[in-house]
Amino acid sequence: MTLSSNNISSHSKTDLYFSWSLRGCSILAGSLLLLVISFILHEAWPALTQIGLTRFFTDNGWFPTEASYELTPIFWGTILSAGGSIILATPLGMLSAIFCHFYAPPLLARWYRRMIELLAGIPSVVYGFWGLVVLVPLISSWHPPGPSLLAGVLTLTLMITPTIMLITHSSISQVPTTYIHSAVALGLNRWAVIWRIVLPASRIGILTGIFLGLARALGETLAILMVSGNVVQYPSHVFDPIRTLTANIALEMAFALDHHRAALFMSGLFLMSLVLCFVIVAEALRRKTTYAGVK
């Protein structure tokens, strides 16, 4: 009796309870997402029905207290700051992962990784505060006013580089050593091994790291609010201030009423659709690379 109840194939009561509680947990996790989406939809509903979706693109500027609700410049602010930081952070994160795994002496590599892990754990408000008191005055002395797209991009880059570096590092260290040994036996040099063998073999992990970084950059609120100036406009160069969708919500939510409030929930809805688009693209890319990797 005792033996059979410990057997993995037996359908004991404990197993049954366990599998049902697991099912319960996954239903809870899934329904939480649906709940959040339906809540945002519900709060944004007055904006969708009484203001109309097109006015969020065609109105003349964002002046919610004067019933003008154009979100396009804010939308672009989000895309430019997140996109810019990904462009900077991806090579930085990947190269430091390659350095750490293949070039650094073992002692240095261990401490280097620890340091990056620490960097990944710093709360965003600390980055924001650092940006506000160090980076912004620095940019301001170079090219006023200081709070700008550039400050936002640099702060976000600093925040997401550790994420990309750590995930790239763990996926390149999972590449089977037989691959590397065979490549070396064929006479390839170190750079060729990395570029031709290791990176292609670990590209799914690297892609995951990039998308995690992108998600963090898109969703970042406090740091970007503190350093990017929050002026609603299309920036003409990197020294112009911008406002992101997240900062828009955080800045105005506390005092927003009626349509203004609903319009802020629309910003949230836009942000969610943006993230959703990226998830779909990521999934498509992952499939493509998986099949390409198999051949």
Added chain:
Amino acid sequence: MPTPKNYRINFTPSLLMSLVFIITIFFSLSLAQAQEGKLVITGSSTMAPLLLEIGKRFEAVHPDTRIDVQTGGSSRGIVDTVKGLADIGMASRALKTQEDHLFGSMVARDGIGIILHTANPIPELSNSQIQAIYTGKITNWQQVGGPDASITVVNKAQGRSTLDIFLEYFQLTNRDIRAHVVIGDNEQGIKTVAGNPYAIGYVSIGTAQYNVSHGLPIRLLPLQQIPASIDTVRTGLFPLSRPLTLVTNSQPTGLTKTFIEFAQSPQVHDLILQQYFVPLQN
């Protein structure tokens, strides 16, 4: 062996039911009790956070009362009071002459000061110069007698009451303003100006004076030769300031009177200071 299990299954719902029943009774009892001493306060979103805190403290002192605070702007506060929908209205302005039939009781004052970095030598700006700076007609400090450096204009996010009084006083609209930085709360404004020698901003005078006394490199500008300080706001001398008023239909009586007297008493001065307003007595 199955008996205890069955017993448990039968027992649990009945226990739950009775618990729910007891809680319901408790709740309805406590609600009924609270209804007896309920005050509805509506109006200014500037004052709502302060009144919410005062209400909490009032409820702690008078346990059988409930203070319900709702926002919607000063005008709603006055309309609701006239219609009898609210016991007390909150208005972050003085009563107008056509509102003479109402009774206003001031609880605090709110003042806004223009701030510059201490490295900026400009002694004073006229109202029209501040207007020109905020509308982008003056973009360099040289144009108002300062150093040759471009001006960084710091503005507040929409919906903030500070922005509303600023716009009203300088007769501007949101669309006129050409800002370089838009900030949320007072602290962020102070950090921004403290980090940029050529920035100009406006914040609550209470916050500014607190930060000046803690050594931050910012400076409050006088307006129309009147220095910006908590004292000139308290006396109403400082032009960019406004009274925070509780409005009632007539001379307050009963619970309304008790509450308004409580809100004017030194017992809530710490709450007023926490919201960066200025209490009436020193």
